Amino acid sequence: EAGVTQSPTxxxxxRGQQATLRCSPISGHTSVYWYQQALGxxxxxxxxxxxxxxxxxxxxxPRFSGRQFPNYSSELNVNALELEDSALYxxxxxxxxxxxxxxxxxGPGTRLTVT
Amino acid sequence: ELKVEQNxxxxxxxxxxxxxxxxxxxxxxxxxxxxxxxxxxxxESLFVLxxxxxxxxxxRLMASLDTKARLSTLHITAAxxxxxxxxxxxxxxxxxxxxxGPGTRLSVLP
Numbered sequence: 001e002a003g004v005t006q007s008p009t010x011x012x013x014x015r016g017q018q019a020t021l022r023c024s025p026i027s028g029h030t031s032v033y034w035y036q037q038a039l040g041x042x043x044x045x046x047x048x049x050x051x052x053x054x055x056x057x058x059x060x061x062p063r064f065s066g067r068q069f070p071n072y073s074s075e076l077n078v079n080a081l082e083l084e085d086s087a088l089y090x091x092x093x094x095x096x097x098x099x100x101x102x103x104x105x106x107g108p109g110t111r112l113t114v115t
Numbered sequence: 116e117l118k119v120e121q122n123x124x125x126x127x128x129x130x131x132x133x134x135x136x137x138x139x140x141x142x143x144x145x146x147x148x149x150x151x152x153x154x155x156x157x158x159e160s161l162f163v164l165x166x167x168x169x170x171x172x173x174x175r176l177m178a179s180l181d182t183k184a185r186l187s188t189l190h191i192t193a194a195x196x197x198x199x200x201x202x203x204x205x206x207x208x209x210x211x212x213x214x215x216g217p218g219t220r221l222s223v224l225p
Contacts, residue, residue: 042217042218043205045213106160
């Protein structure tokens, strides 16, 4: 069974540009979570999508947005990039959490560097 | 506001020894997760603990949850070098609030 995949592996952008990160969940998983791991800030919850809907978002500005497609894959967009957006962005997927599918499987991550 | 603390933040231990990492959280939660992260790598899910008194074991690692004390422990038995990594706990309130601890960096020395 294929795990969670993320693309690209590395992304280099300049300040003010937009970045798009992509995530494909494990087949059958309906929930997708995005996390940011920035140096010095630890791991922070960004967004949770389930069945195409945004269910919750962490304490991030609106320039962090995303969506979940009908095939449950997801996209994270970061607009007006700032230097402090440089981080490892992790995507995780799970089965329906309300149905007890709590275990999250985490992808390899996208390392975003903003110069 | 949900806060998650881990203790210790850094741990250096000898191979063959036992030790425990503690994870405290500030409010009622639905689930507690433990993850492992190797340097430069992603997170590996270790355990999900759902209820008071839950105990799970995998190899030399055993995790437990005491929801009344708002405390989870990750116990390491007879540590080996391969266990060297950073361990994170995370607390979830039905998806409404998912907060990670700061991580415990474990080094197992020969």
